Amino acid sequence: MPEPSRLRDRVAEEAARLIQEQGIDFRQAKHKAADRLGATQRGALPSNKEIEQRLIGRQRLFAADHHDRELNRLRGMALRIMGDLVPFSPRAVGAVINGALSPATGIELHLFAGDVESVCGHLDAGGLHWQASSRQFSRRRGQRELIPSLIVAVEDVVVELVVFDFNGERQAPLSPIDGRPMQRFSPKKLAALMATELGGAARGAASLPSSGGL
Numbered sequence: 001m002p003e004p005s006r007l008r009d010r011v012a013e014e015a016a017r018l019i020q021e022q023g024i025d026f027r028q029a030k031h032k033a034a035d036r037l038g039a040t041q042r043g044a045l046p047s048n049k050e051i052e053q054r055l056i057g058r059q060r061l062f063a064a065d066h067h068d069r070e071l072n073r074l075r076g077m078a079l080r081i082m083g084d085l086v087p088f089s090p091r092a093v094g095a096v097i098n099g100a101l102s103p104a105t106g107i108e109l110h111l112f113a114g115d116v117e118s119v120c121g122h123l124d125a126g127g128l129h130w131q132a133s134s135r136q137f138s139r140r141r142g143q144r145e146l147i148p149s150l151i152v153a154v155e156d157v158v159v160e161l162v163v164f165d166f167n168g169e170r171q172a173p174l175s176p177i178d179g180r181p182m183q184r185f186s187p188k189k190l191a192a193l194m195a196t197e198l199g200g201a202a203r204g205a206a207s208l209p210s211s212g213g214l
Helices: 004-022 026-037 048-062 064-083 116-125 187-206
Strands: 091-093 107-112 131-138 144-154 157-164
Touching: 004 026, 004 048, 026 048, 048 064, 064 091, 064 107, 064 157, 064 187, 116 144, 116 157, 131 157
Parallel strands: 107 157
Antiparallel strands: 091 107, 131 144, 144 157
């Protein structure tokens, strides 16, 4: 049987493959991979962060062009949606920031309002259909909190608008990936990220040798 560290790597890689191909969540992928590989040893289960790193690595290796196009599409869509939600100080979180896409990846935005009804009214005024839902987040000291959210379909993408109260803007909930406060990007910061990454890709393409002879 492989030593725990090697088995842990294999489980992380298999879990990343499952997420990339099937769009299941990290918890399902981790336990499905562990079952397939017989990972019952102590320390054989990777962290979500390890799986996320493998997922991003697989996307860059096996589907770089498709991944980059889809990521830019989702980021552009997120910027347009945030532009329509300025009164609620929208912030982008999750895959549109870190690039860890799967077939089920949508857009998650955090909004801040006195109540969820004000966001509902704003969507209604814009002619957008929404569905009420909720998300559970972890806070410091083991606290968990159920936060209302609204699900909106934009083209072929599911957009989840998580509506925090005004105090929620000061303290981000903990990420299920690494247990640290979630990264939240303003429209300006997301646009700057896109410009930086697109500029880096253009510089990389320009530095490639031509296909002609020497």
